[in-house]
Amino acid sequence: MPTFVYMTRCDGCGHCVDICPSDIMHIDKKYRRALNIEPNMCWECYSCVKACPHQAIDVRGYADFAPLGHSVRVLRDERKGTIAWRVKFRDGRVKNFLSPITTKPWGSEIPDFRNEAAPTQEERDSELLAFEPEAIRLDDGGLHTLESNGLELKEGVYY
């Protein structure tokens, strides 16, 4: 079941709009709260559920770990660097999980990939990159960007 928003908890901040990889979380123009505009394209990745600062979005868990009648709630605390899951099954049993989501403070010790050397011909021919797509092995002329492909990012939402 796709994501849905608890309108009483939502304040229309737009974090879910920003993070949705399918670009289907938007702000309802009338209520000015978040809304899933295309439920059948939602793949329940939990990005918006985790990104919401008010825990205003909920989604049904995948059936492989959460059979019918369950509740799955997640709380991402980026200050503490943890993500907590609480799965409640229909027989009343509860499982709680807490895991790290970063090991270094945010924004620190980010590798500078720009200045990393491109793979050498030897590396491209080696076992390590043998079955990787040409784009990753940089066989077809460097990284693809919007600019290199003559494209432009259009601002705003069109629906």
Next chain:
Amino acid sequence: MDITTTPIAALAENGIAWADMQMYVSVMIASVIVMTIADLLHKKSATYFFQAADKAEELLAAGEAESSIGNEKGRLKQLSAGDKVNALVGTVAVDVATAGEFSNGPRRLVHIFTMWGFVLFVAATAMIIYGEAQTTTLATAWNIGAIMLLVGSWGYWFAFKVDCQAEGQSIFQIDLRKDIFSLGLMGTSLAALGWTYTGGGTGGWFIFLIISTTALFGSVYWSKFSHMFFKPMAAYNKRIIEANGTNENLPHETRDMEWQQNRHSMELLKDAPMDMGLGIKREAPKHY
């Protein structure tokens, strides 16, 4: 501009009787009450809140769950009358008085200006008209309320409409149904200050003021006016479920708990600072 006086008293002396003004204000108040109730019934908001409260009661009655991982025993709490009073006080003092729903500072400030400006302005107007007397205090409150409402409502329109800030919609794309509340507030504040600044009377500014206030109070059923009354209920409900432990089944385990810090999957954070800074929350979501 003299903020210690308003043109309302002069109006009573020059053509519009206090009784007529009182009738107008009474009709506006009745309109708000009737339309808010009609909106509540139509949206079934009260039904939702009572159902949510019943659900939380069921969870409490079911007792603590068996948990294979985590600490569930003794977490749920039946709230006393004192706990509920605390929640009510917190709701009024923080969520209502300081617009606690908003985590964004500037947005919260704009709502505080709008809300308190509106309350001051409307209360002062009603007290002047029903009291049939305009004291300096009431007149000053009226003017300050109107100025706060102007700053808040116009600031909101140009800088804080979420569908514009988070999605790049044009602020000039007006839909009466969704914007009548904001436009009514903007019109009322501008008209009130224009009316007082130009010396009062029953000219253009006065007509603009009557049109704005009638549109504002007469469109409650279709506008977002009634959310002013829903929000405190939602805030109170949130405090209650946090206090009784049900909290819509949200997780309660945190890194602050010592037994969590010592678990094997949390080893990676053993030497990390407790405050890891901000990641996606570092910037406002304006990446459209």
